[in-house]
Amino acid sequence: MFAKVIVDVPAKQTNRAFDYSVPPSLQGWVEVGSRVGVPFGPRVLQGFVVELHETTTVDPKRLKAIRHVLDAAPPLTEELVQLGHWMSSTYLCHEVTALQAMLPGALKAKYERFVQASEAGSAGRTELLLLLPAQENILNYLRSKGKAKMEDLLDAFPEDGGLIRQMLDEGQLVETQGMKDRLATKKALTVFPPGAHEASEAATETHDAGTSGNAPGLGGSADLLAIAEELPARSHKQKEVLRYLHENPRPIRLTELMDKLQVGAGTVKGLADKGWIGLREVEVMRDPYANRHFEETKPLPLTPEQQSVYDDIAATLDSRSHQVYLLQGVTGSGKTEVYLQAISRCLEQGREAIVLVPEISLTPQMVERFKGRFGDEVAVMHSRLSLGERYDEWRKIMRRQVRVVIGARSAVFVPFRQLGLIIIDEEHESSYKQEESPKYHARDIAAWRARYNGAAVVLGSATPSLESIQKTKAAPGGKPEYKLLKMKSRVAGRPLPPVHIVDMREELRSGNRSMFSRLLHRGLEERLLKGEQTVLLLNRRGYATFVMCRTCGYVAGCPHCDISLTYHQVSRTLRCHYCGYAERQMELCPDCGSEHIRHFGTGTQRVEEELVKLFPGIRVIRMDVDTTTEKGSHEKWLTMFRNKQADVLLGTQMVAKGLDFPDVTLVGVIAADTVLNLPDFRSAERTFQLLTQVAGRAGRHQLPGEVFVQTYTPEHYSVITASRHDYEGFVEEELPHRRKLGYPPYCRLILITLTHEQVPLLVRTAEAVAQRLRELGAAEQENVFASGTGEDFFMNVLGPVASPIPRIKDRYRFQCVVKYRGEASASRIVAKVLDEFAERTTKDKLTISVDVDPQMLM
Numbered sequence: 001m002f003a004k005v006i007v008d009v010p011a012k013q014t015n016r017a018f019d020y021s022v023p024p025s026l027q028g029w030v031e032v033g034s035r036v037g038v039p040f041g042p043r044v045l046q047g048f049v050v051e052l053h054e055t056t057t058v059d060p061k062r063l064k065a066i067r068h069v070l071d072a073a074p075p076l077t078e079e080l081v082q083l084g085h086w087m088s089s090t091y092l093c094h095e096v097t098a099l100q101a102m103l104p105g106a107l108k109a110k111y112e113r114f115v116q117a118s119e120a121g122s123a124g125r126t127e128l129l130l131l132l133p134a135q136e137n138i139l140n141y142l143r144s145k146g147k148a149k150m151e152d153l154l155d156a157f158p159e160d161g162g163l164i165r166q167m168l169d170e171g172q173l174v175e176t177q178g179m180k181d182r183l184a185t186k187k188a189l190t191v192f193p194p195g196a197h198e199a200s201e202a203a204t205e206t207h208d209a210g211t212s213g214n215a216p217g218l219g220g221s222a223d224l225l226a227i228a229e230e231l232p233a234r235s236h237k238q239k240e241v242l243r244y245l246h247e248n249p250r251p252i253r254l255t256e257l258m259d260k261l262q263v264g265a266g267t268v269k270g271l272a273d274k275g276w277i278g279l280r281e282v283e284v285m286r287d288p289y290a291n292r293h294f295e296e297t298k299p300l301p302l303t304p305e306q307q308s309v310y311d312d313i314a315a316t317l318d319s320r321s322h323q324v325y326l327l328q329g330v331t332g333s334g335k336t337e338v339y340l341q342a343i344s345r346c347l348e349q350g351r352e353a354i355v356l357v358p359e360i361s362l363t364p365q366m367v368e369r370f371k372g373r374f375g376d377e378v379a380v381m382h383s384r385l386s387l388g389e390r391y392d393e394w395r396k397i398m399r400r401q402v403r404v405v406i407g408a409r410s411a412v413f414v415p416f417r418q419l420g421l422i423i424i425d426e427e428h429e430s431s432y433k434q435e436e437s438p439k440y441h442a443r444d445i446a447a448w449r450a451r452y453n454g455a456a457v458v459l460g461s462a463t464p465s466l467e468s469i470q471k472t473k474a475a476p477g478g479k480p481e482y483k484l485l486k487m488k489s490r491v492a493g494r495p496l497p498p499v500h501i502v503d504m505r506e507e508l509r510s511g512n513r514s515m516f517s518r519l520l521h522r523g524l525e526e527r528l529l530k531g532e533q534t535v536l537l538l539n540r541r542g543y544a545t546f547v548m549c550r551t552c553g554y555v556a557g558c559p560h561c562d563i564s565l566t567y568h569q570v571s572r573t574l575r576c577h578y579c580g581y582a583e584r585q586m587e588l589c590p591d592c593g594s595e596h597i598r599h600f601g602t603g604t605q606r607v608e609e610e611l612v613k614l615f616p617g618i619r620v621i622r623m624d625v626d627t628t629t630e631k632g633s634h635e636k637w638l639t640m641f642r643n644k645q646a647d648v649l650l651g652t653q654m655v656a657k658g659l660d661f662p663d664v665t666l667v668g669v670i671a672a673d674t675v676l677n678l679p680d681f682r683s684a685e686r687t688f689q690l691l692t693q694v695a696g697r698a699g700r701h702q703l704p705g706e707v708f709v710q711t712y713t714p715e716h717y718s719v720i721t722a723s724r725h726d727y728e729g730f731v732e733e734e735l736p737h738r739r740k741l742g743y744p745p746y747c748r749l750i751l752i753t754l755t756h757e758q759v760p761l762l763v764r765t766a767e768a769v770a771q772r773l774r775e776l777g778a779a780e781q782e783n784v785f786a787s788g789t790g791e792d793f794f795m796n797v798l799g800p801v802a803s804p805i806p807r808i809k810d811r812y813r814f815q816c817v818v819k820y821r822g823e824a825s826a827s828r829i830v831a832k833v834l835d836e837f838a839e840r841t842t843k844d845k846l847t848i849s850v851d852v853d854p855q856m857l858m
Contacts, residue, residue, distance in 0.1 A: 002056040005047035010094040033074035093438040102413040106391035116147035189254040192278030193245040286392040294371040316456040324457040329487035331696020351420025358429035364635035381407030419453040422446040427459035430855040463689040470745035497698040497705035499723035538670040551594035562807040623651035656694035662701035672711040684718040691722035750818040751854040755811040766800035766814040793822035
């Protein structure tokens with residue numbers, strides 16, 4: 001048997017499958033999708049088996065053999081292996097990078113360097129006539145250990161790093177590389193009364209005595225009382241343990257037993273040593289929700305709109321056909337209940353479902369709803385779980401112990417084998433696009449997997465992306481890629497809240513210099529008097545946007561990025577939100593020495609401070625990146641707000657979507673223009689989506705809601721249409737601008753970013769890359785025209801220009817944008833140019849990154 005293996009070396013020269021032989025001892029273990037250890041040059045590296053064959057085109061005698069298999073069952077299915085190949089060609093990334101993206105962090109190989117004495121050195125012989133005492137000491141150390149980690153050897157001989165390197169060069173020492181996962185399974189010592197069965201198949205013995213679970217001569221727990229009676233009076237702690245196990249004849253973790261009875265480990269181990277009880281190490285699954293109780297919920301009656309949508313999705317599930325639905329439902333229209341009932345239909349068919357949410361802040365609420373409906377059938381995957389918790393949730397999926405997964409973007413890769421339904425909630429969100437390689441979009445991955453499995457995809461949003469809405473329209477002579485479903489009314493006929501636009505220019509003219517307009521101030525006062533709750537949105541964290549000297553105009557900037565520093569009041573520091581650089585607050589201007597330092601702009605910290613000043617006794621919960629770093633912090637803050645332990649929930653965009661609180665009757669947007677003024681063609685769309693989503697948090701239950709939007713551009717169509725909850729009106733205004741400028745959805749984009757520490761070299765390379773792209777694009781257009789196939793292909797290269805943020809982490813940045821129509825040709829051209837420039841970029845240490853269908857051009 002021969003295997004084609006993608007090796008864990010993300011480089012151009014290794015971006016292909018290599019042939020290996022499969023030794024007879026491993027032929028029952030190696031499958032497509034297996035992780036294997038393979039010799040690659042002088043090292044043993046992780047690889048992924050992508051094909052198996054009984055013949056090979058390479059001389060079998062020249063092939064190296066797979067050394068070992070890393071997992072009992074392949075962590076990747078054949079489907080995911082094929083998906084990795086598609087991602088590599090679609091997103092122009094290395095295939096191993098795509099495959100790695102599908103695995104939990106715990107399974108990403110960790111390589112360790114080991115050193116041992118060479119054969120001559122370990123036998124006490126050496127070619128050298130004379131060994132230095134330090135060399136002899138190093139060899140003796142390694143002879144006694146067999147081999148040692150490189151870092152342990154350097155720790156043992158901290159003064160001899162150069163000598164160790166010399167001994168490696170001279171062959172006295174040999175370096176090898178080992179490989180292991182970043183995390184192992186968790187195990188815990190567990191106490192077994194006589195007759196109790198093991199709680200886990202993975203149990204391993206840790207004591208020689210008493211490990212059988214039925215100690216010799218013991219018929220069951222009744223005998224424990226007899227033993228307890230015979231023990232001497234001073235052994236009262238051991239008697240207590242035996243009586244407890246008699247009354248509770250079930251396996252129990254040692255730590256739990258010690259806590260319950262306040263006894264030491266020695267007391268329990270003494271009983272195990274005598275063979276009276278069993279003590280074993282048992283595998284434990286880390287469960288982030290182990291101590292949570294979820295109230296069971298029943299399906300709710302559906303409104304006519306919900307029923308119509310559900311019937312469409314159910315018909316696709318029943319026919320096991322592939323269909324992508326775009327569900328456009330206003331905020332509060334009951335999309336989640338439709339999701340839940342569609343998943344029930346999917347599970348009835350013996351199939352599995354994936355639910356993606358864009359924000360970690362949405363996950364607690366979704367987990368509560370889905371666990372309440374489906375119980376232990378649900379696994380949760382998101383970045384705020386520990387590495388071990390995510391690994392164990394993934395293992396539940398592998399073992400087919402769960403059939404529903406809720407998570408953020410990467411949960412789209414879970415290794416289900418009977419996938420029937422994928423739901424992407426708030427599908428318009430840019431967080432579904434990965435910003436590091438592989439730069440995939442979860443929406444595209446979901447569509448690919450649905451085609452492969454004959455499954456349904458539901459993309460839900462009150463404000464669908466323009467790319468998605470365009471795919472619901474039929475191309476000439478074809479049919480729509482997505483099917484549009486609509487829910488135009490809120491559940492129980494509740495009205496959408498009225499939205500008031502407040503012109504902050506008028507507020508300034510009338511003498512109000514506060515960050516709160518008079519209307520919003522009055523609204524807050526009224527809610528505090530009534531005991532109702534408010535959500536305030538400001539999409540900018542920190543205390544002040546920038547810090548400036550009023551004497552000379554100096555603005556504090558990051559020394560490593562071309563961006564101003566943001567002031568954070570609590571820590572009294574200035575921070576760069578791109579590279580993480582921080583410095584203490586300035587007392588004097590570093591340029592002119594003036595004391596007149598002022599904080600300009602407004603961040604969430606400053607709004608919180610102002611609220612406390614204006615409304616003494618107000619209780620504010622602030623949710624932004626700075627307050628939600630700790631594990632479980634999202635859930636903690638949202639639970640406190642739900643329990644009415646706060647009057648105001650203040651935050652960045654994480655408070656704008658998906659949250660459902662019955663007592664929220666007021667929503668305030670502090671500055672609607674923060675996104676609108678960004679240099680990005682999607683800024684108007686993002687502003688409309690954000691305002692519509694946050695407005696939808698008000699009046700979702702019995703109490704009516706109200707929304708105030710503070711802006712300096714009240715005449716902008718994105719603000720006006722959002723105030724009317726008018727999605728169609730916004731689309732009619734926005735699409736002509738996109739068509740005129742040739743932006744998505746009327747074409748596609750590829751963003752190419754080049755970075756280097758020296759500007760002249762960067763500019764020369766960027767211009768050469770852009771010129772080569774133009775040449776190949778023009779040749780392709782001529783070929784398409786000459787072929788007479790009628791294929792629509794167009795390609796235009798913009799730039800190169802300095803990126804909007806021209807320097808990050810001391811590297812300068814230039815970019816060019818490829819606009820194109822026609823599917824594969826542009827990607828193929830960009831890949832060809834990258835290949836042509838690969839040698840030059842490696843030599844000059846210049847990086848080129850490619851983003852297909854970018855969500856941000858910054």
